[in-house]
Amino acid sequence: MTQSLQPLAHAIRFLAIDAIVQAGEGHPGVPLGMAEIATALYTQHLRHHPADPLWPDRDRVVLSNGHGSMLLYALLHLSGYERISLDQIKAFRQLGAHTAGHPEIDPAAGIELTTGLLGQGIANALGMAVAEAALNARFGPGLVDHFTWAFVGDGCLQEGIGQEAIALAGHLRLGKLVFLWDDNRITDDGSTELAISESVPERFRVAQWHVQEVDGHDIAAVSAAIAEARRDPRPSLIACRTVIARGIERLQGQRGGHSARLFDADAVRAREQLGWPQVPFEVPAPVLQSWRDAAARSRPAYEAWHARLAALPAGERAEFERVQRGELPALWRERLLAHKRHALAADAGSDAAGATRSGIFLSSDIQQQLDDLLPERIVLCPDLEAPTGHKRGVAAFTAADRSGSYLHCGVREHVMGAMANGMAAHGGVRPLAVTYLAFSDYERPALRMAALMRLPVTFVFSHDSIGIGSNGPTHQPVEVLASLRAMPDMLVMRPADIVEAAECWEIALEHRAGPVSLVFARQPLPRVRMPASLAAADGNPCRRGAYVLAEAGSGARQVTLLATGSEVALALAARGQLEAGGVPTAVVSMPCWALFDAQDEAYREQVLGPGTARVGIEAAVRFGWDRWLGARGGFVGMPGFGASGPADALYRHFGLTAEAIAAEARRLLPAPLHRHPPERAPA
């Protein structure tokens, strides 16, 4: 029977060849080299329903070697995914097509993830397998019981993130995760021997994976290996020995097979050699029918699944559907509001006002309030449980117990971030990745992918400045806020106190259009929002990104102090000094620049105070602040990297003091007899 599947593989091969010839560029290596592997998976094992690409219990497929995107598009087209029509195949790599150079997330088209930065995909797949295991434990195998398959190239496995994923997947014993490795012994530079001398299968075996080695062009052998992989309780690597760009005579098995341009003559020659007489883009009707029949294999499972869902008790079904939609449960906002009211009612010097409590624990306190309400939450953390405090009342997710909702990632930030992305893309769970802000660079490619995919992942960062003290400049982010704010579609929030922490969490929990980075200090964040303040009511001024925390008290505003996070308290102290000296001064808290940027100009002007002397205050570099300060604005912050020493000594050393802020403001005030003309707020 598998002999008869060869034409199905060739259908992939020639769609890829024709699309790449037509586009004038593309990467033939993967689709031509993995056509048989993909055929074995899709025709004999994969559980999916192309008519309903969003079926929650579908198998997940990740093309981690995303440059081979035509493999995925050909599979989706042949399987009958409506959005990947033949016209889309013909529009490969054209602006506006679903068939982009690298896969771009579109689950309704069957594209589970954006991939192409090597190693990300397999780490995403690991996250999907975690999500599956957690949901399987929570809702039972009747509702959640599927595999996650990843097509994997050499690059994915050489990358550090890939190595982190291998180690962690083996540790977690995620038996429904299977990697199909395109063992073609070629990378862009040439032979893999240029850069690796280790046995990849052995490396997986050390990591406690189930490993098989097969001929990747033997559909029956691959299929048998997949069957075995499904049975084994460990995650599985199937090392498929392949010939890169198989079918293109001048490129196959060669370095150029990776991404060399294909020409009409290549396509003609391949047709002759492989016996494929069809014109470009034509799939023989019987072959197409075989593909559609293969896709129909899952129909009974699909219908049985829906019958089970329909038969569930209403409450259980509603809960399953709630988490699938990513909706919040009843009462979540009430909990946050109660927390906020409690904080506002507390004495200023008490821990309920954050006065002595580590800033990051203001976040974990809130999460603890939600423990019982958000069973779909999974917290990931790279070996910083104690200093970040987000475990509290929940248990660990382990190889032995999938019911836990805290995942010890080991000292592996990068895979953590990418797993969170995979979990969010999977759905049904709510990932929250916690680490120090200085370590965010380690997972930055994953942060970027979260933003690019607009995935609802919450990244929580602690230890956000020189306030960490004597661990020194390696651990003191000074440029990270700027680098995160520069990232499109990443909402960056730095709350100033316990009240803003609750308000920013309210925003983060509701925000589904992309990732959020919530940034907290290590040092205490005493309450700056006062019970009597205008903004103290049940509204959430953080929604506007920035707001006047304290208006000028002694006359028309002359100075506007703009600050975030731990520096808002400093700004208030400076305001006190300035007001005492007869300078009417407002303090603006700016927890989220992007939300402020989205306000109308009138609001922004009112907050920024046209014509006032503006001073930005942040224990970080100035980069980016000019947006709000204008050409004449002042800034009190970090001149560069930090230093090792006690936090209070560092704040003084770097001039982050109320006195310095007040002095900077006074420096900017116009001399009595000539005033600057009013300056307009940024358009």
Place this chain on the structure above:
Amino acid sequence: MTQSLQPLAHAIRFLAIDAIVQAGEGHPGVPLGMAEIATALYTQHLRHHPADPLWPDRDRVVLSNGHGSMLLYALLHLSGYERISLDQIKAFRQLGAHTAGHPEIDPAAGIELTTGLLGQGIANALGMAVAEAALNARFGPGLVDHFTWAFVGDGCLQEGIGQEAIALAGHLRLGKLVFLWDDNRITDDGSTELAISESVPERFRVAQWHVQEVDGHDIAAVSAAIAEARRDPRPSLIACRTVIARGIERLQGQRGGHSARLFDADAVRAREQLGWPQVPFEVPAPVLQSWRDAAARSRPAYEAWHARLAALPAGERAEFERVQRGELPALWRERLLAHKRHALAADAGSDAAGATRSGIFLSSDIQQQLDDLLPERIVLCPDLEAPTGHKRGVAAFTAADRSGSYLHCGVREHVMGAMANGMAAHGGVRPLAVTYLAFSDYERPALRMAALMRLPVTFVFSHDSIGIGSNGPTHQPVEVLASLRAMPDMLVMRPADIVEAAECWEIALEHRAGPVSLVFARQPLPRVRMPASLAAADGNPCRRGAYVLAEAGSGARQVTLLATGSEVALALAARGQLEAGGVPTAVVSMPCWALFDAQDEAYREQVLGPGTARVGIEAAVRFGWDRWLGARGGFVGMPGFGASGPADALYRHFGLTAEAIAAEARRLLPAPLHRHPPERAPA
């Protein structure tokens, strides 16, 4: 004999305890757990000369688990490094001390590297071992023949960068690289079993390392293993089974041993139990003498080395000393100038003017010009040899041939960047790390460490925008320029054409005070500097960071277009349209913001054109540009992430056209009857 070394180990242990007690924080786990290991290394194997910490042929020691900094400080103090006095030990973690919370690079004090972001140190050590091997091949073992030792914790090995380092070091068979692993089975969260199930020694064996397992508290056993490691031609892992925080009864072997605070009572109890009657910070005179005697072991080798250096032919010695000092050779500037003059003399449409040549190849052309002049250069690249083109006339550095100067890193950007840092810190070589700009995030922690250490590493980035075309948004950096510019002490340069490429390389080659990021397009960068331009002479206007490339031609300047890299040509085209429409317009090329920022205000004002309508143009996000544009400035760039499509279609789609730039400028021009007041340049 080794029995008698135990007091030497205890001297480390108690200096660490006393310093950590006094500082009120610190990480006792490593210095207490690795005291015996360090004693074995320093007293019986290490080749160093504390009186001359900069001896070029010294063994290098890297404390990759940098949180254990007191281990290093104790070793340096006991060995007699002058800068690490007892007062410095007592000032542990205080502002201004050499004894920072994590080691901060100071080779004259014996601190080879800044470490503490886990995994960086071992990758740095790999770079040092590469530098040693390359210099050994070039200058012979008489001048360069030393080991590189790294103290390594579990975190370093769990991190992806650590895994990349293991794979690459084994592949390169760097036999003089030895890792001393603190196998204490504890990380911050608790047992290592929380996050890893693989055998670390097996993982190293798969990677072709020589592996031994010993009792880390048995000095003789560790010493014997080190001796064996020295003999083996492979890189060596010595897995040293240890008890974390050994000597502190309530913490040893416990999770708290990693970083719990120590108190006076802990120190008292440890003194009782280990028989160490001395008062805090007192080292018994015989023990100190033993340490100094141990350090003196290398003196004959040190003197013999100097004798060999002195006996060298003058030219050979001068060349060795030149590369040690990091100086450039004769004629390098002449070569660059000749290249620039050639480019300026070429017809505008020719390849010698960059008209059709990929931007990144303008960089590789320059490097090729320097091939024979810069034998100390080592180019690192993560599997992008063909598209980045920096191999050209040089051979690969391999396990079999250390004379090559191009290192195939595999698909491993992170270890590449950190290796470059280690090579620069080692000295004698000039590392150059090349990859796509979108992949820079993968090595960002290493970029940051280069900046923090102010190491002279050149990072070359290609494929810098949507100009890469249909590979799509994963491969299109839009926020990376901003995130690099936000990093202190990182010089970011984006040359506009072949002439600026030569000028920026001139600056980069001379810049020794920190790293440089040179950013190039994939698409051609046709020459924008014209032979007749004022800036066409042998001066280098890029030194000022930004300069007027084309002044307004039809009257007093009304518009200033500010652009970088590939967008300078667009700005010139827009200028043509504006001038034709009667709007006097200047174009400013801004290859390096940081250098421009360092100019005096008068120059900046002259360039920016006070009172003119300013438009920034860059195929990237606006973030950071407000610094130059002022509150009323316009911007033509990317609204967010890119898309997949042909490059020219993308430029049109995102409105990066001369027409759009001209329209933006016209929008900003004052209505005829009321003009804005002049705006001052940023202070």
